[in-house]
Amino acid sequence: MNLTPDSKVLLQGFCEYITATHVAQMKAQGTNLVGGVDPGCGGQQRYGLPVFDLVEEVVGQFGGIDTTIICVDPYQVLDAALEAIASNIRQIIIISPGVPPLDMVELLRETEATETLIVGPNSPGIIVPGKILLGTQPSEFYTPGSVGILSRSTTLTYEIARELTNAGLGQSISVSIGSDAIVGSSFLQWLQILDEDEATKAIVLVGQPGGGREEAAARYIAEAIDKPVVAYIAGTQAPPVKHWRQTGTLAAVIGRDPDFGTAKSKLAAFSEAEVPVAERPSQIPELVKKAMK
Numbered sequence: 575m576n577l578t579p580d581s582k583v584l585l586q587g588f589c590e591y592i593t594a595t596h597v598a599q600m601k602a603q604g605t606n607l608v609g610g611v612d613p614g615c616g617g618q619q620r621y622g623l624p625v626f627d628l629v630e631e632v633v634g635q636f637g638g639i640d641t642t643i644i645c646v647d648p649y650q651v652l653d654a655a656l657e658a659i660a661s662n663i664r665q666i667i668i669i670s671p672g673v674p675p676l677d678m679v680e681l682l683r684e685t686e687a688t689e690t691l692i693v694g695p696n697s698p699g700i701i702v703p704g705k706i707l708l709g710t711q712p713s714e715f716y717t718p719g720s721v722g723i724l725s726r727s728t729t730l731t732y733e734i735a736r737e738l739t740n741a742g743l744g745q746s747i748s749v750s751i752g753s754d755a756i757v758g759s760s761f762l763q764w765l766q767i768l769d770e771d772e773a774t775k776a777i778v779l780v781g782q783p784g785g786g787r788e789e790a791a792a793r794y795i796a797e798a799i800d801k802p803v804v805a806y807i808a809g810t811q812a813p814p815v816k817h818w819r820q821t822g823t824l825a826a827v828i829g830r831d832p833d834f835g836t837a838k839s840k841l842a843a844f845s846e847a848e849v850p851v852a853e854r855p856s857q858i859p860e861l862v863k864k865a866m867k
Contacts, residue, residue: 575665575691575767576640577702577747579604584632584639584663586611586654587646588620591669596710597621603707608636611654629661641665641708643699651695652677659688667708668694671754678756685758692758697750698728711748719744721862722768724761725780726753726787730808734780734855741859746773753782761791769799776866777801778858779849782808783837792843802865805844806852810837 583605585592598621600607609624609632616627626632633639642658644651644666651673655666666685673695685692693700699709703716715736721743725731731750738745749764751757761779768774777799781788788807795803833839844851850865852858 577700577706577708579606579705581606581640581706582636582638583607583708584609584611584629584642584658585623586629586642586644586658587650587670588612588625589645589647589670591671592643592645592710594621597623599713600707600709603701603703603705603713605706605708608632608639629657629663633661639663641667643667643669643708644694645669648672648695649674649677652681655681655692656684659684659690664688664690666690666692666694666758667699668692668697668752668758669699669709670694671696673754673756675756678754678758682756682758691763693749694752694754694758696728696754697752697757698731699750701745701748703745703748711750715739716748717744718746720746720773720775722746722771722774722777723748723780724764724768724777725750726761726782727780727808728753730780730782730855734778734806734858737855738778738859738862741863743859743862746771746775755785761787762794765791765794765799765803769801775801776862777803778862779803779805780808781805781840783840784835786835786839788840789843792840792847792849795849796847802862803849804852804858804861804865805849806855806858807837807840807844810841810853 615625618625642663644654698711701707701711704718715732717739850861
């Protein structure tokens with residue numbers, strides 16, 4: 575991965591998911607935004623960025639692009655991502671929510687064949703505080719440090735960053751993998767990345783009801799992760815019949831454990847893996863300090 579101020583970053587799309595404020599924050603954090611792509615608007619300037627009609631035109635002018643941030647209509651995400659992959663861009667952040675599941679299935683098949691890393695959809699992206707911001711995470715909540723944040727949530731990710739910052743615990747990296755039903759990268763992939771990252775000394779994993787990602791992460795932590803991990807599961811007080819919009823109702827499969835996808839199941843998995851779990855975000859800093867001793 576290339577997550578440094580030298581990385582060349584492209585913005586695909588200028589819809590409601592990205593604003594001038596987000597672009598300004600990315601630049602202020604050191605992100606090397608080279609341009610944007612908006613078909614039919616080539617030759618214009620938007621948010622201080624030169625606009626091109628095609629991704630290949632950006633590559634032709636600036637050379638290889640490390641990361642693209644996709645902010646287009648959900649039904650245009652697949653085409654935008656495939657265009658980026660065809661131009662040899664191997665890190666893709668998808669801000670747009672609600673990408674059709676079959677589009678994501680097709681995209682994931684392509685990413686496996688090309689070794690492309692996808693973050694999202696429905697993700698505020700990645701921030702390495704003080705070095706680079708790829709997406710819409712509010713940088714004012716972050717400070718450089720050694721705690722990695724790995725989350726399915728969006729705004730809850732910022733809240734936990736603020737709790738850590740207020741407690742004097744800076745962050746090495748914060749990643750939201752996205753909260754749509756089908757996303758590009760998994761907790762397991764990012765746990766491995768953070769476990770190998772020299773700047774990260776502890777990991778905070780943030781989950782929520784729906785699916786089995788947290789249960790898989792708990793097993794992987796017990797088997798393969800050497801660094802201390804603290805978890806937090808949102809929605810533990812939600813009624814059992816509550817359906818979370820972001821994760822859908824794919825858990826309702828005949829023959830599956832009735833607790834599958836519930837907060838109860840996730841808490842049990844982390845307990846079995848001996849991963850400390852905070853009852854509320856404000857408890858996370860103290861658990862992290864204790865785990866790092």
